[in-house]
Amino acid sequence: MDEDVRQTLRTAASALLDHHLTRLTDDLVDRVRQADEVYCAYVSYEDHWSSTREGVRQGLAAILQEPSERRDLVFTAAMAQRRAEQGLPLDSLLRMYRIAGQVTWTAMVEYTEREFPDRLGVLVRAAGHVWHAIDRQCMVTCDTYSRREQEILGRSKERIDAILDALLDGTADAGVVRTAAASLDLPERGRYAVVTVRFPGYRHQDDVRLPGSLGGARLLWRMRAGHEVAVAALGEVTLDELCQELSLIVSGVGGVSPVVGGLAELGGAHELATLAMRTCLDGGPELARLDARIPAVLVITQPDLAGHLVSGTLGPLLSLDAADRDLLLTTLETWMACDGSAARAARRLFCHRNTIINRVRRIEQLTGRSLARPRDIVDIALALEAVRRLPETT
Known part of the structure; x- marks a missing residue:
């Protein structure tokens, strides 16, 4: 210039x-x-x-x-x-x-x-x-x-994460619940569920609204040690609809809690969702609902008792050589999945109906249990869950 x-x-x-x-x-x-x-x-x-x-x-x-x-x-x-x-x-x-x-x-x-x-x-x-x-x-x-x-934004996210942690850990008192409702723009009382996804799982935004066809349900995600957690504000959305939507985007294994009635109950829902996730077998993708996995949850939460149940119920069968043992376990699991229908089990296993019947009789002889007796069926079903999900019990 x-x-x-x-x-x-x-x-x-x-x-x-x-x-x-x-x-x-x-x-x-x-x-x-x-x-x-x-x-x-x-x-x-x-x-x-x-x-x-x-x-x-x-x-x-x-x-x-x-x-x-x-x-x-x-x-x-x-x-x-x-x-x-x-x-x-x-x-x-x-x-x-x-x-x-x-x-x-x-x-x-x-x-x-x-x-x-x-x-x-x-x-x-x-x-x-x-x-x-x-x-x-x-x-x-x-x-x-x-x-x-x-x-x-960083401070705001840290505050939101801290509030979500208090809710998910079950440490939120009434004051924190009120603060959470105001900060997260959520009702204190309402239909909620918790979703957990184990890494590698689902890459997402922290705050997601599901499509309008699902009633505008909202998912608030939080990263935890070893897994991710979402608080699902369901509105009128059912668990079936939520799981259907999540199944399209979750690539790992996850768990879904039952519906709870408010923010103060999210700590218990988080525990139940985590238990449901633990019932998933490796490999995935798999999304487990707690209300559909209660027998498996009972087994994994009581591994010592599950071990006694396995040895007392299926012990003789598990003592067979590996090929014979696996054949009978697969037959038993398939027969139970087919509601005791030998014909349906035979179609699944590509063998004759009489082959299934003979194998079932042999299982009864080995275990000393009757697959026509409800109490024995309960024991056998739980023992099978333990064999599948707790390999150390076999």
Whole structure:
């Protein structure tokens, strides 16, 4: 910038600073609030006016300072941080700077045209320098705002995670439950379930709404040690519908709790969902509902008793050589899965119906149990669950 341009700019800036600061502030505030209703919603008029006056003062004063000083940028950064904390959108803040540039430049042109018309051509050569200064303010605003926004979001997420942890751990008292309802925008009483997914599982957003066809059910995910957890605010969605939707996106193994009646019950639901997940065999994908896995849960939660049950019920069968043992266990499991129908079991195992009947009789002889007696069937069914899910019992 040559000295003639610099002096012309400084003359205009000094005059505006000394005699027109209040008028410029009024003009800029009115134009911003007329152009952007969002600004009005987040920033009070008093706050807006006082900060604008200081911002205009700093901007004009910067023209009188050496370029290396740019004390206006310190104020710009502080204001960007403050507006981020207030929640004002960045677009609104940047729009304000564009309007500020227009108002300030127009005032400089009008002053120079009125007082020093012969220098108007010189002032025009300074336009690029003025708008470059505005661009620098916008760059500082974007950088500071973004960093502060990330800090705020990080703290907000940490707070939400802490609230979810208290709910899922069952340590939330009545006050925490009320805070959770307000912070998470959830009702204290309502239909909830908990979903657990073991890694590798499902890559997701932290807060997901299921499709509208499922009544807008909402999933709030939280990463825990070794697995992920979701609080499912079901609304009118059934567990069948929830599981159907999850089955399309969960690639690992997971568990689903029964429906509970409020946020205070999520700790117990989390335990039940974790137990349901533990019944899943390796490999997946598999999504286990607790209400469909109760026998398996009973087995895995009492491994010592399960071991006694296995040895007392299936011991002689398990003592056979591996090929014979596996054949009879597969037959028994298939026969029970077919509700005791030898014909259906035979079709599944690609053999004759009489082959199934003969194998079932042999199982009864080995175990001393009758597959026609309900109590023996219960013992055998639980023992089979233990054999499948607790290999150490065999």
